[in-house]
């Protein structure tokens with residue numbers, strides 16, 4: 001299913017023009033390899049913004065025209081999880097390639113159904129598990145592969161930010177540990193190179209919200225590597241000056257490799273048996289430029305680039321994020337704080353124009 005004419009740009013359509021849809025448009029516009037022919041959103045304010053930012057695109061409120069247009073090669077699905085399965089199925093039926101946001105559906109059964117449909121088709125598909133496209137995780141993985149830290153034994157991941165608060169959107173994506181945490185579940189599995197074996201999770205219902213917004217899970221992989229993952233959007237939403245704490249810490253039998261970032265710059269520190277290396281480069285945001293490049297390469301080659309995250313990877317990460325939440329629910333699940341504080345957080349975040357994970361762009 002490779003392309004015969006590499007000179008023409010790849011005709012794409014974006015469905016869902018919120019925060020992520022906007023990022024994809026921006027990257028596709030920067031590259032000559034893409035032409036965004038359609039932008040579809042059900043919200044009139046999103047469509048008004050789309051017309052302004054991409055005057056050459058057809059801006060529509062009904063996705064159907066995209067699936068009926070045979071010249072559209074790639075559909076980018078960036079709306080919310082409740083519409084994703086239907087849209088992926090339609091795209092594949094119309095013989096289009098798919099770039100999907102995560103999660104790939106709103107329940108685990110539907111996610112596996114999507115995987116089955118995609119794997120039985122000739123369409124190329126990928127999902128925005130963006131950490132897999134980052135320079136820093138590749139630098140660390142390469143260092144480990146060289147034997148510099150001995151045998152990888154312990155994977156420690158932490159991502160705490162004053163980001164999306166409960167009730168602010170993404171209801172179909174689940175609590176914080178599923179919506180955002182599945183990235184960290186996925187990257188731990190990517191490093192371990194095998195499947196989860198055991199887990200034990202502790203969570204907390206911050207601000208007395210019905211769902212936990214902080215969770216820490218520890219456990220093992222089939223190959224004996226142990227992990228701990230800490231994730232929460234509970235990190236000082238009302239602090240005068242907001243900050244975050246995000247790192248990965250890989251501990252081997254002989255050395256260590258770690259990374260931290262401030263969302264602008266990522267710092268990788270590699271302490272191996274032969275070399276000590278410090279790398280400090282731009283963070284790279286959601287690495288959508290790399291995802292789009294790998295996907296364009298795949299379309300031209302007629303087969304998926306091996307680095308592209310698969311829908312199966314996304315279903316596994318989602319399934320384990322749910323399993324860890326379920327496990328936390330069977331342990332003590334305390335509540336601290338009250339809904340009044342949560343209301344103060346909503347009010348503050350509504351006024352912010354520059355903040356962590358703000359959804360409203362219009």
Ligand SMILES: NC(=O)c1ccc[n+]([C@@H]2O[C@H](COP(=O)([O-])OP(=O)(O)OC[C@H]3O[C@@H](n4cnc5c(N)ncnc54)[C@H](O)[C@@H]3O)[C@@H](O)[C@H]2O)c1
Nearest residue numbers: 016017018019020041042043046079080081083101102128
């Ligand atoms: N990969 C990542 O790092 C990452 C980060 C943030 C969000 N996401 C995922 O991306 C998706 C979108 O998140 P967002 O933050 O951009 O949300 P958002 O609320 O900013 O944008 C969603 C947009 O989709 C539109 N929409 C909803 N249903 C639609 C439909 N049926 N047809 C067309 N348009 C529709 C909404 O009007 C809105 O403009 C979510 O599923 C989320 O999980 C992924």
